[in-house]
Amino acid sequence: xxxxxxxxxxxxxxxxxxxxxxxxxxxxxxxxxxxxxxxxxxxxxxxxxxxxxxxxxxxxxxxxxxxxxxxxxxxxxxxxxxxxxxxxxxxxxxxxxxxxxxxxxxxxxxxxxxxxxxxxxxxxxxxxxxxxxxxxxxxxxxxxxxxxxxxxxxxxxxxxxxxxxxxxxxxxxxxxxxxxxxxxxxxxxxxxxxxxxxxxxxxxxxxxxxxxxxxxxxxxxxxxxxxxxxxxxxxxxxxxxxxxxxxxxxxxxxxxxxxxxxxx
Amino acid sequence: xxxxxxxxxxxxxxxxxxxxxxxxxxxxxxxxxxxxxxxxxxxxxxxxxxxxxxxxxxxxxxxxxxxxxxxxxxxxxxxxxxxxxxxxxxxxxxxxxxxxxxxxxxxxxxxxxxxxxxxxxxxxxxxxxxxxxxxxxxxxxxxxxxxxxxxxxxxxxxxxxxxxxxxxxxxxxxxxxxxxxxxxxxxxxxxxxxxxxxxxxxxxxxxxxxxxxxxxxxxxxxxxxxxxxxxxxxxxxxxxxxxxxxxxxx
Numbered sequence: 001x002x003x004x005x006x007x008x009x010x011x012x013x014x015x016x017x018x019x020x021x022x023x024x025x026x027x028x029x030x031x032x033x034x035x036x037x038x039x040x041x042x043x044x045x046x047x048x049x050x051x052x053x054x055x056x057x058x059x060x061x062x063x064x065x066x067x068x069x070x071x072x073x074x075x076x077x078x079x080x081x082x083x084x085x086x087x088x089x090x091x092x093x094x095x096x097x098x099x100x101x102x103x104x105x106x107x108x109x110x111x112x113x114x115x116x117x118x119x120x121x122x123x124x125x126x127x128x129x130x131x132x133x134x135x136x137x138x139x140x141x142x143x144x145x146x147x148x149x150x151x152x153x154x155x156x157x158x159x160x161x162x163x164x165x166x167x168x169x170x171x172x173x174x175x176x177x178x179x180x181x182x183x184x185x186x187x188x189x190x191x192x193x194x195x196x197x198x199x200x201x202x203x204x205x206x207x208x209x210x211x212x213x214x215x216x217x218x219x220x221x222x223x224x225x226x227x228x229x230x231x232x233x234x235x236x237x238x239x240x241x242x243x244x245x246x247x248x249x250x251x252x253x254x255x256x257x258x259x260x261x262x263x264x
Numbered sequence: 265x266x267x268x269x270x271x272x273x274x275x276x277x278x279x280x281x282x283x284x285x286x287x288x289x290x291x292x293x294x295x296x297x298x299x300x301x302x303x304x305x306x307x308x309x310x311x312x313x314x315x316x317x318x319x320x321x322x323x324x325x326x327x328x329x330x331x332x333x334x335x336x337x338x339x340x341x342x343x344x345x346x347x348x349x350x351x352x353x354x355x356x357x358x359x360x361x362x363x364x365x366x367x368x369x370x371x372x373x374x375x376x377x378x379x380x381x382x383x384x385x386x387x388x389x390x391x392x393x394x395x396x397x398x399x400x401x402x403x404x405x406x407x408x409x410x411x412x413x414x415x416x417x418x419x420x421x422x423x424x425x426x427x428x429x430x431x432x433x434x435x436x437x438x439x440x441x442x443x444x445x446x447x448x449x450x451x452x453x454x455x456x457x458x459x460x461x462x463x464x465x466x467x468x469x470x471x472x473x474x475x476x477x478x479x480x481x482x483x484x485x486x487x488x489x490x491x492x493x494x495x496x497x498x499x500x501x502x503x504x505x506x507x508x509x510x511x512x513x514x
Contacts, residue, residue, distance in 0.1 A: 043371075127355075135318050136352040140366045140415075141341045 031223050035153060038145035045151050052155035056117050056214075060163060063116060064109045068167035071104045072096055072174025080183050092183070093193035096175030101202040105167035107254050110160065110213035114246040118221040121152055122242035125225025126235035134226070149226070153218040160214030161207040168206060201261075209257050213250050220246035266330050269294045269423060269455040270315065275324035277310055284310045285321065286479030292423075292455050297446075299458045299466045301501065302476035303510065308459035309349075311476065312425050315457070316344065328423070345416030345454075347445075349428040351408040353400035353415075359386070360396035363414045385414045389444055406437040410444065417448045424449060426458040430465045442468045463502055475501065477510065 079095040125148060128134050137144045172194060179185040221242045228238035270292040277285040284307040292298045302308050313319040315326055317333065317340060326333050333340050353362045363382035367373050373381070383393045389410040400408060409429065416424055429445060430438035442465050449456045449469075460466055466473055467487050474484035475498055483495045490498065500508030 131350055132348050132352040133354055135313070135316075136346070136348060136354070138318060139316055139341050139344060139346040140369065141339050142365070142369050 027227065028223060031226070032219060034145055035149050035219060035222065038143065039150045039153055041146060041150075043146065045147060048147070048151040049155050052152050053159055055120070056113065056155050057159035057163060060109075060113050060116060061166065063112045064163050064167045065170045067108045067112050068100065068105050068171035069174040071108055072100050072171035072176075073178045075099045075104065075171075076175040076178035076183070080179075090189070090193055092179055092185070093175070093190050094197045096179075097172060097194050097197055098202060100171035100175070101168050101206050102258075103206075103254070105171050106164045106206045106209040106213060107250065109163050109167045110210065110217065110250045111247055113156075113160065113163065113214075114217045114220075114250060115243055117156070118217045118242045118246045119239045121218065121221030122225040122228070122238045123235055125222055126228035126238040129226060129228050130231055130234060144226075149218075149222045152222055153215060156214035156218035157211050158214075160210040160217075164206050164210035165203070168203065205257070205261055208261075209254060212253055212257065216249045216253065217246050220249065267293055268327075269296070269329065270457065271325070271327040271330075272311075272315070273325045273327075275311070275314060275326065276322045277307070277314060277319065278322055283479050285314070285324075288324070288476070288479065288481055290474060290481055290484075292457050294455055295453050297449060297456045297458070297469055297471045299460060299470035299473050300476055300481075301461060301463070301466055301473060302459075303461060303501065303512070306476050307479050308476055309427060312427055312457065312459055316341070316346065316425065342419075343422040344425065345419065345421035345423070346425045347409070347412045347416045347427065347429055349431055351400070351405075351412035353408060353411055355400060357400075358396065359398050359400060359403070359411055362400060362411060363396075363418055365415060366419050381418065382414070385418045386411070388417075388448075389414045390440070405432055406434075406441070409433065409437075409441050413441070413444055413448060417452060420452050420454075422452075422454055424452075424454050424456045426456065426460075428460055428462075429458065430460065430462045435464075438462065438465060439468070445469050463504075 075096050076092055079092045083091055125134075128148070134144050134148070137147055176187075176190055176194075179190050180187050224238040224242040224245070225235075228234045268291045270290075272288055272290040275285050275288040276283070288307075288311060290298075290300075290311075300308055300311065310319060314321045315328075315333075321334060324334075328340060328343070331338075353359075354365070357365070360379050360382040361368070363385055364378035367378045367381060368375065379396065383396050386393065386396060391407065391410055391414070395403070395407065395411075400411065403411065413429075426445060429441055433441060445456070445458070446469055448454075456469075458466075458469060470487055472484060472486055473490050474481050475495075476482070477497055483490075483493065483498050485493065490502065493499070496509050500510050506512065
């Protein structure tokens with residue numbers, strides 16, 4: 001009898017969170033499908049798209065610029081200290097180029113934007129949810145998915161690749177600054193090494209990753225905001241969940257995309 | 265054509281094990297002002313949200329102008345307006361953009377004309393034109409309710425819902441809002457459904473009052489009939505006594 005009770009409480013302890021997880025996964029899948037469908041359905045809110053474009057893109061330029069600048073500088077120093085004993089200083093430009101374009105610019109930019117924009121999206125939509133503004137949208141015959149979510153997804157997917165291209169340039173410039181002013185490389189040789197090794201696939205990988213990361217940031221921010229409840233505490237939780245979940249998904253999808261493109 | 269604008273039959277809605285609506289039957293006649301009263305947590309807001317399609321009932325029927333609205337693909341909101349408890353104005357838009365939201369959404373009117381129309385409706389609810397360009401956050405609670413009312417009536421809806429229209433307002437401002445509700449509804453000839461627990465407001469704006477208790481309509485009638493009624497639940501509610509058949513969970 002006691003053993004039966006133990007098994008029952010053991011199953012309950014694992015079963016409850018499992019059921020909750022499956023239910024949430026169902027809600028999330030439905031939300032994603034509905035969001036994607038509504039991204040392609042009129043009306044298209046161009047003004048709202050432009051506002052989000054400015055918020056996500058233009059106002060993130062300083063954060064992305066600083067992050068990728070210092071990342072590029074660090075990579076130059078680390079590469080030099082690691083391989084200088086083998087007399088391979090000329091490889092510094094190549095390593096900076098590949099690291100920045102393939103990984104550092106897209107991943108670091110996405111993580112910074114997830115912190116800045118994913119949180120803001122969850123907080124704004126969450127506040128709209130708890131103050132009945134989303135219900136008000138419905139009663140005014142506006143579809144919240146088209147009015148609130150589609151412009152954010154479109155803006156994030158379009159602007160993230162542009163931010164990453166900007167980050168590529170700044171990150172490579174960071175490596176150049178360290179190479180020339182600290183490691184005493186020849187500027188012409190450094191630029192020549194960079195340009196010779198520059199390949200479209202490296203830049204395109206970063207751009208593809210950026211678009212996927214943009215989608216993840218927007219969808220997680222919108223989802224957690226849209227499902228938030230319970231006043232200020234609920235909005236706070238939504239904000240935290242949006243940043244944490246999008247950051248984890250960014251790292252997982254970064255691996256998956258890298259695996260697909262470079263595993264051969 | 266039926267005399268009823270809204271017909272609700274056998275409406276059920278539960279959240280988990282908690283039954284909120286437990287077989288509601290209710291009619292709102294054309295041009296009638298129906299007020300649903302009831303304590304906090306008795307399902308008044310859930311009822312109004314089910315009619316508007318914001319919540320899907322577990323079973324039952326809601327007909328507007330004789331047409332079933334549960335599960336319909338039609339845009340039922342075009343003939344409805346709603347004043348929310350907290351006004352629910354959009355923070356990111358100015359006051360006039362809030363009021364003219366539906367006009368701008370429909371896209372049949374220029375922004376300049378929509379602004380003029382919004383200012384005209386703001387005047388009707390007693391707000392000066394210079395309020396039009398303010399942000400909702402710059403307004404007092406009473407002004408926000410007026411803007412919410414202007415937004416609800418600008419497209420001349422056939423049905424207007426009022427969710428606790430006087431909650432959070434001082435008695436004088438509450439009376440002003442009650443007068444505006446009566447004026448707007450009568451001016452449009454609209455049917456209105458108000459949910460409130462403010463008895464002064466209910467007495468003033470209602471043609472008919474219905475009481476919701478434990479998910480059911482337990483009484484309905486005119487204000488005069490309410491005052492003469494010996495229904496113990498109704499008597500306790502309108503007298504505001506803590507003693508009686510309605511038990512409050514503390």
